[in-house]
Amino acid sequence: MKLYNELEVINLLDISKERLNSWERNKKLSPFERNGLRKYTEESLLDFDVANEIINTKWEEFIKIKPNNKYTSIELFAGAGGMAIGLENAGIEHIMLNEINKHACETLRINRKKWKVVEDDIVNIDFSEYKGKVDVVTGGFPCQAFSSAGKKLGFEDTRGTLFFEFARCINEVKPKIFVGENVKGLLNHDKGKTIEVIKQSIKDIGYTLIEPTILKAMYYKVPQKRERLILVGVRNDLAEHIDKFTFPEKYPKVLTVSDAFNKGELYSKKVPISEGVEYPKRKKEIMALVPEGGYWKDLPDDLQREYMGGSYFLGGGKTGLARRLSMTAPALTIVCSPAMKQTERCHPIETRPLTVRESARIQTFPDDWKFSGAKGEQYKQIGNAVPVNLAYAIGLSVVDFLNKISK
Numbered sequence: 169m170k171l172y173n174e175l176e177v178i179n180l181l182d183i184s185k186e187r188l189n190s191w192e193r194n195k196k197l198s199p200f201e202r203n204g205l206r207k208y209t210e211e212s213l214l215d216f217d218v219a220n221e222i223i224n225t226k227w228e229e230f231i232k233i234k235p236n237n238k239y240t241s242i243e244l245f246a247g248a249g250g251m252a253i254g255l256e257n258a259g260i261e262h263i264m265l266n267e268i269n270k271h272a273c274e275t276l277r278i279n280r281k282k283w284k285v286v287e288d289d290i291v292n293i294d295f296s297e298y299k300g301k302v303d304v305v306t307g308g309f310p311c312q313a314f315s316s317a318g319k320k321l322g323f324e325d326t327r328g329t330l331f332f333e334f335a336r337c338i339n340e341v342k343p344k345i346f347v348g349e350n351v352k353g354l355l356n357h358d359k360g361k362t363i364e365v366i367k368q369s370i371k372d373i374g375y376t377l378i379e380p381t382i383l384k385a386m387y388y389k390v391p392q393k394r395e396r397l398i399l400v401g402v403r404n405d406l407a408e409h410i411d412k413f414t415f416p417e418k419y420p421k422v423l424t425v426s427d428a429f430n431k432g433e434l435y436s437k438k439v440p441i442s443e444g445v446e447y448p449k450r451k452k453e454i455m456a457l458v459p460e461g462g463y464w465k466d467l468p469d470d471l472q473r474e475y476m477g478g479s480y481f482l483g484g485g486k487t488g489l490a491r492r493l494s495m496t497a498p499a500l501t502i503v504c505s506p507a508m509k510q511t512e513r514c515h516p517i518e519t520r521p522l523t524v525r526e527s528a529r530i531q532t533f534p535d536d537w538k539f540s541g542a543k544g545e546q547y548k549q550i551g552n553a554v555p556v557n558l559a560y561a562i563g564l565s566v567v568d569f570l571n572k573i574s575k
Contacts, residue, residue: 170530171207179422180219180314182393187571199239222387222418230417232265233564234438235259236571242266242298244290244307244334248275248539248549249530249574252283254559258567263302271541279537290333293509302341304566308349308554309334311403314338320495331366339373344406345413348399349554352382355397366399375401376410376499383558386498388416389559390555391423392530395499398562404567408521412572425516427496428529440535442525443543445507454490455512456519461494463487463512488512493522499530504551512564519539524550532557 172180177197178188191197197213199206208523210300211221227434227487243252246265249272256262273287308330331348338346355363362557363380370377371510378400385394402410423544427433447455454475459466460564464475466489473480492514503511506521513522522545527534534556539546 170210170435171202172210172213173208176205176422177208179223179386179424180213180215182218189442207347215361218387218418222420222422225416225418225420228421229272230561230564233258233568233571235567236573239303239570240301241304241306242302244305244337245309246276246285246328247272247308248571249279249537250533250553250556251308251559252276252280253307253533253537253556254554254561255304255563255566256562257556257560258288258563260563260567264298266293268536269549270322271545273536274540275549280538281461285528290330290337290349293337295337298341300342301569304347305338305341305343306347306349307334307337312568321327331482332369335369335373338375338401340439341376342573343553344403344573346365346399346401346568347566348401350397350399351397353396355380355382368402370399371414374404376539377401378402378410378413383415385555385558385560386422387418388529388555388561389423389434389476389497390421390424390532391428391558392499392502392555395555396558406573409569409573413569414565416565422498424496425493425499428499428532429526433530434532435535439523439529442523443546444523444526445543445547447507447520447523452519455514458490458492458514460492460516461497462492464490476479490514502527502530504548506547521546527551531555 176187178185187338192199197208199208210223212221240263241255243262243265246252246267252262254263262283264284264286265276266288267276268287268289270287273285275281276285306380326515334348357363367377383398384396385392385396400413402413422529423434427434431437443535454467454471457467457471464472467475479486486502488511490507491500492513493516495516500513503513506513506527514520515522524539527547528537531550532555539549
């Protein structure tokens, strides 16, 4: 019988220690003691859906999926290539990638010379030449318009309207299946009106949408608590096979920042030394007092007031402020600026922001993947990316579906 310790349960269920203690008091989950330590049986965790899915995962069978035929894709809003690498690892061949940012395009070109990278605004591209030649269109249409980190303007923001360009590409190319990804906030944006507009648009171009699903990257061999909304649509003439699409199997354990930085099942060596940014002197003095895994509320009250300023008196947990990561837990979502006050990502042990390579590892980029541009641009590319291993898992689900409908 497999036993889990307290930390493993906290990571597995993605809960706080306080929540775990509350559940124990309410008998929702009951540990037993062994050698003075609290342990939890595998059987006791099966009542929790996510634990059940991880304990009974078919991951080892899932990763044996290989394409039965040559499957091709167009990747939109390709960024630094997180989604593209994952799909490539799953066996999908990219016949075109589109990206407007010149530094991201250079990143794609220097790492994959064979990829056709079209550096242009998507509104200028005629996709009709690819009609009938593409199995899947993928893309993370810009999410800032719907993100909790932004102003949530949605379709009022020009970036929000790029969804319609994504839909136009699908309509012109007519792939068998498409995959769109975005922030989970899209589901509830404008009281649900935004997602309804998207659903209607997908219906209008002749596709049947599978119910939008939020995937947590930490359950797919990614040491990070990033959550993404995944939109999958199947062309109407193939919609009778829609139940053959299944979302990925979960990885059998939750990986941590330590797994990202050290030799182990993710990487064959310690994280390489790379460029990074530094804190100003006073901020470094304050951050040095934040314990591993802690945040601003772990500071003395006078320093809380100094660091937070007027925000000290506002409601809400503001858990991203003065936040230090923990080696023994998945990282919080990697963002575009590691030293920004609202989304602090301090190294677990050293008092500094994460380096470029550390950020890339948490996003599961390979160590030999080079990022173009100045440091700020590299951080931005990494923070905007889909974690490579999450994209790989999604890619396997796409390949599995294409295999099934081609029989």
